[in-house]
Each structure stands twice: as structure tokens, then as C-alpha cells.
Amino acid sequence: MNSQPSEKAEKPEAIALWEYIPISDFECPIVLSADVARQKWRMFKRLFTNTDHSSEQIKSEEALQTFSRARLDELVPEIDWHAAVDALDCALDDWIQNQPNDSPVKFIVGHPFMGNGEILARWTGRHSARLIAKPKQEQILDNDQSWLNHWPDSQTCWVLPNLDKCFLRHAEGLALIRRFLALALNGDLGTGLIGCDSWSWAYLRRVCFIPSSNALTLRAFDGERLSILFSQLADSAHNKQPIFLNAKTGKAVLPDSQEENNGASKDLEQLAMRCQGNAEIARQFWRESLRDEPNKESLEKSTSELTIWVGQFTEGAIIPDANDENIALILHALLIHNGLPVSALAEVLPFSDYQIMDLLLRLTSLGVVGLHHEDWQITPMGYLASRQYLNAQNFLLDDF
Template structure:
């Protein structure tokens, strides 16, 4: 009787990768940690440059030789984030019930993660009523007609996607948000979902505590999740190479393993470090990723084109088929704008107000800040020139790539910050 050899037994299949989009209780949010070896390596390099004047080894591709990608190609390699999967994850977890206690959930949006889009998708899936926030005049005049129009009676759940648009940090700008929260959290409006930016929530909890409210948020993306999302096979036949080492960010056989996690944590230290730098925020990570993608120098592109022309198969009509994968270089380091050394309280007040309200218009900034109009305008233009602020339409916001700098600046001055 023949006994099968031990090596004939197929190896056990690895457990499936966890869902990319996960909704968790806010208390269960886990900020990804950078790997200890990578952290020590960066500190050692910094110490060597400081004490010995040494620098890193020559990179595989000097960043000055790399070229910016055309916007069309960049949009294909790093398309805008589709937040519908996050809404589906929320829909799979949450079942609003008029008898539930508490009847209202609070969804906390991390900066640049577009919680209004997530909740609008969710509202459409649940046939929920989407409540519009009051306008600036209604907020400053405490126009309670806005509250009266929120009376229940439709029998449908409701969603207020942007609680941060319902108040202003002003002596006359808090009545409506207090009145709304009192009605909503008492159950007077029926079952519903409130979306709120994390910075605005930190402020609101100081003026109107939210005891017993169930709070949800999008779970952090670690290095593995960023690898799966940013280098998804849908991006096409692309080889992402590290400009520092010249090595591929994904092993050559990763796409054939059938396991999305294959080699991700060991092959993509760049994305693991990016996840730690962004504190698990996928919206921020997306901006950094786009900023780091580069095309090969022109001479290298011409050489690759010649090799592809020579090695690729030929069709019956004589035209050759492209055989070589596209190479995209990932620039080393994480570049962030810096604040001027002389930045004082005016700048701190301004930046803090923009984060608390998820952006403000110039006229409204003048109402909530004790800064003369001329000086405020000068600060805005200067910070914009330094890539610390961006203007979208009429609303000023902290630039995504400057967020880490601004958050640390405010934290170092003991300003109220968010929990993410």
C-alpha cells in the first residue's frame, strides 16, 4: 500500500485578505505604526548627515531627471477616490431602527476623506432624506426656521452629511447646532445619521457634549491596504519602481499569487511609511501618491520604446504590438510645505479656523477671526504662495500636502486638534 508523501499534501490556503473598506466604532480606529527597522534607518541617515556630513547613496533615478506625468496619465494611474465602497461598507453594518437606542448615529469624517460623499451615497441606498445645512446668514442670526423645517413625519430615515456647516466659531454662531443636536439626539427627528468632520467634532464636543452617541468612522488604511488600493491591477500593465533603490514596489510574481497580500508588507516599505505618515488617512495618502509618481527620463523612454519595437510580436498587417510594461517611478521621500519660522498667533488662528470648519470663505473668515481685513487677506495670499492653503471656488482650505505640517504646528502650540 502506497502512502502519499508528505510533500504531496497541498499547503493550506492563506486566509482571505480583510475588506479594504471597513467601518468601525471611533474608539477602534487604529493608527498604523511605521516599521521599527524603517524608522531606525531614517534616524540613522539623519544622524549621519548631521554629524558626519554624509548623505544617502546615489538613488537609482535622480528626482531632477524624472518628469511629471501628464494629467491624463496621472488620472488613469491614480483616479479620484470612489467613496461608494465605503458607503456600502457603512450600509452593510448599520441598520437604523426607530426603536434603536440611540436612534441616531454619528459618522466622523477624517480630513480629505469626503464624508459628505460617503453619506450621500448611503442616503440614496437607504432612501433617506438628505438634510441641507443652514446658510451663513441663518447661522449668525440663529434663524430657527431652519430647525422648524426639520420636523419629522416622512417615515424615512434622515441624513445630515455636514454638521460642520451648521455652526461658526462666533458668539452668535452656535445656537442652531446646539438646537439641532438637542432635537436629533433626543429622538424627536426619528432615526438618522449625522456626518461631521473630525476637527469640527472636537470643537462641538466642548460646547455640546454628546453622551451615549454611537460614533463610527472609516478604519485606517495600513501599508497593505494602500498597496492593494493604489497599485490595483485595474491600473494596467504598470511596473512601479522605487526611484531610491530601483527595485519594484511589488514583487514580479505578486500578481500571479492569487493573494492580494503577497509580499505587500515587505515589498512596499514606501507605502507602509506613507500610511504611518498619513495616520491611516486614505484621502491624504492619495494626494501624496499622485505627487510622487514620475515618468522616466526621456532617454530611458526612447530606449524602452526601441526595445519594445524590436522584441514585440508583429501582426499580419506589419504593425508591432507593444510588449513592454510601462515603468512609473515613485519619487523618494514625502515632500511637505513648511511654515515660515516667524508664523505667529494670527497664522495659528487662521489655520485653526479653517480646519475647524473644513474651509471657509474670505468674508466668513473675517467674521470669526480677530484679524483686520487687510492683514487677513495678506496672510491668505502668502500662505497660498507657500502651498499651505488652496482655494476651491470661494472657500479657503488647508492644502492636503500641508496638513501634517499644520496639524503639528497647532499641536505644538496646544491648540485643540482632532483625534485622528
């Protein structure tokens, strides 16, 4: 009797959760309130902070304990981008069928950490399209157009998943990408999809002609979408979804998976606003907030009545030097290139290799950056601090 309603609920949830929209329609989540100004980050923290240690506190956070990494991976696993690929299929269906001459390429602009490259790679395999490899650093700096000479024939759809890896912010680092964009937008390379990180997109639109009318992006995750997403992630490893309760108030933070979704809790609305609709950053904050009671069997083994306590949301990484221009320059270089190896950072920054490594190690110790394969990148927990740091110094930001 209960299975039929839940099956009916799955379809609209899947449609609402992942949706590609014109980039001009993107809006960050807001909290609808008569007093929005006071519901920024300070109010967000107060939702879980116990300042008077009164008897109203349901669970003292000091009496709770964190989960092991393995347990967190069960409660909040990585996002599976399969549904996002389905949403991209839906958004591109008319374009693929009609292939209008005035729109030979589409840009898919990705939010930081939101799997844009993987989504495009999966879409490529699904449609037997041709995946285009990025040019080498030497080709970028030498304007080596042999990269453009081996493009697939005009009858084959191609996908370049990482436009952010096809340029360097350098006097000699933009000629190749400008030539590529001119050819692609003119239709000389046939039908193609171009993926680009939002920070690279903001920068490239300042230095190249790129029409935003050809660009799609994922709709921001508001509190309701986060509620659905976190419930789905928790359901994936449990026969019955655990109960997630606010440690201070005892109120449910996620709805019971067997009940109708009546909207998001204030906690998740605030989290969505804080993370500017970025589901992966919100997932990281969510993981960090989860707590369990000590000496309880559910810490190691799931039960049908598992209760998870949601503690205070962390502020994420903090950058203490408020006006250090060198830090701002390296953060901005990492963001607009979607990560770079040290060899490339040396090309785009006015520092020696030694100074670059010193800055990277300082930022690593703060949890702001990390090494992923060969590229240094901003971490999800360091992203908000980095964005705020650059905003305070009037650097160019992305639109998300």
C-alpha cells in the same frame, strides 16, 4: 488558470480596504520595529534620498522626469467612494433594521479629504433617505430655528452630511447647533445620520454634549491597505498593472497584481504612518513621487511592461513662520469649520478683511490653502504642515 485566484482575492481585499469602526477603536498606523523612534519622518525621507551618489543607486532621480498631469490621472486617479458606501451599509445594517430608541442618530466622522460628504450623499440616494441642507450663515448667527421646522416626518430616515457647516466659532454661532443636537439625540427628529469632519467633531465635543458611542469612522489605512488601494487605482486604467520600483533600491513598492499580496513594502508602511492613515493625503504624496525615464514611449502611452519609478517623497508644503499666532488662528478656523468663505472668516477671527486676505494669499503661495468654490480650505499637501504647526502651538487637534 490565473483568473480564479485573483477573483478569490478580490473579496477579502474589498472587505479589508474599507471598514467603518466605532470611533473609540480608531488607531493610527505604526511601524512595528525595535527602533520605532528612529523610523519617523527623517528615516522615511532617507529611504529615497541618495546622499553619497554611489553606484548602489539604481536610478538617479535627477535623470528621471515627472509625469504630465493627465498621465498621473491615469496612474493614480481619484478614489471612487463606492466601496466605502458599501462598507457604511454593512456597518449600519443592524441599526437600520432595529432602529433602537436609545440610538436615534448615528454620527459618521470623516477624516480630512476622505469624501465623507460624498459617501453620505450616495448612501442617501441608495436608501431613498431625505438629504438635509445646511442652514445659511445668517440663520446660524440669528439662531433662526425655522431651519428645524421643516424636518421630515419621523418615519423617514434623514441625512445631514455636514454638521461642520451648521455652526460658527462665535458668541452667536452655537445656539442653533446646540438646539439641533438636543432634539436629534432625544429622538424628536426621528432616525438620522449626521456627517461631521474630524476637526469639527473635536471642537463640538468641547462645547456641546455629543456621545462618542454613537459615532463611526473609517479604519485607518495602514501600509497594506495603501498597497491594495494604489494597485486598484493603477489597475483601473491598464490591462496589466505597471511595475512600481523604488528608484534608489530597485525593489518593488507595490506587489504584482497577479501575485498574492504578501503585505506592504516598508515604503508604504512609512507613508501610512506619516499620513496618519489618511488614504487621500497618502495618494497625493504617492502621485508626487512617481517618475519616468525620459524619451520613453511609456511616458505618453501605456505598454504591457510599463515600469514606474518611485522617487523621494516630498515633505509637502512648509510653513516657515514657526510662531506666528495669526497664521495659527486662521489655519485652526479653516480646519474646525472644514473650510470657510472670507465673509465667515471675518466673523470668527479678530482680523480685518484685508488682514484675512493677506494671510490667505501668503498661505496660498506656500501651497497650504486653496479656494474651492467659495470656501478657503487647507490643501491635502498643506495638511500635515498645518497640523504640526498647530500642535507646536498647543491648539486643539482632531483625534486622527
